[in-house]
Amino acid sequence: MQELILAEGQRLLAEVGYAGFSAREVAKRIGYSIGTIYNVFGSHDALLTALNSRTFVLWAQTLHDKLAQAGEDRIAALVQGYFDFAEGNSNLWMAIYDHRLPPNTELPEQYRLLRAGLTNIVEEEIARALPHMGRATIAALTRSLVATVHGHCAFALNGTFLLLGEEDPRGAALTRVRETLAANNRAGAR
Template sequence: MGRRSDHTRAELEALILSAGHALMAETGYAGFSAREVAKRIGYSVGTLYNVFDSLDDLVLAINTRTFVEWAASIAQRLEAAGKDRIAVLVDSYFDFATVNRNLWMAIYDHRLPEGALFPDRYAQRRRTLTVIVEEEIARVLPPDRADRAAPLARSLLATVHGHCVFALNGTFALLEEKHPREAALVRVREALAAAQASRD
């Protein structure tokens, strides 16, 4: 029988999130289940849903935790970076995805039901990662083009993400691309050089 009152709500939330994050790292999104999370912490599934609104809410919380860890790892790498901070960004993206493959893929495997709004409490925390990239892009743009950093960062994230996905799922091997990480960095440098040189 599941425990009923061993923890406060805040303690339960932390316990569920920790166990859920560990399970997601082991199984990926396809093998994830709230029942297994409940089993691991010794509570009923109903207790999970007293803390999180739904399975989607729990997965969003877990994926947001991954985003926070991801942003922290990139920020740490940038603290020790030399002049080529863009290369550090690309390497950090690939490294985190490679080492934390199931957690990273779960971010993109999970979909909210059609029409459901993405909760602001999660969106704000996830934006930390995007802000890091935007700030690094802004550093290499001329001051009069700083307003281009945000849209350019989104496009460059998509470029690196696509290369990373193809590298991890084997598509690049089929395409005979042997150095996807280096190819991603080249594409990023080309886009930045074009942005630096363009004239309105």
């Protein structure tokens, strides 16, 4: 039952986005009552958390696929994979950032681990590029670089970069990442 709900929920979320998403519509599409969905997931927030965590798994697979074909330029593959996933799955991607859990609500461990898988992929590649750095520094740098690429991607998708005259958001994101990695390589060589 859980898989049926998640599969249809993901289809609906991909079609209509976060603002148009309704657990009631998912129930209607699978031929069950809304009560069934809440019996399985407990709440609307729990359903969206499960759906967004499922999106993280798809996104991580996209990055793995890009890295498998990357050759030597694995950093470019990560940036391209980020943009490719967001552009190809914009409603799913945006739902991750549009849905917020109520205050003082922690993400369940099973979902935290699924979501961490995406960051771990990036962290491993940053560690490969900067072998002299410690893990804590790599983790902090990874978060900053993901935020950099995310910002470029979000501005590209929402039209802000177009208004700013940026014609190559992917290239700009990759350049910022490369600059940061080069600066950290120089600092580590000292």
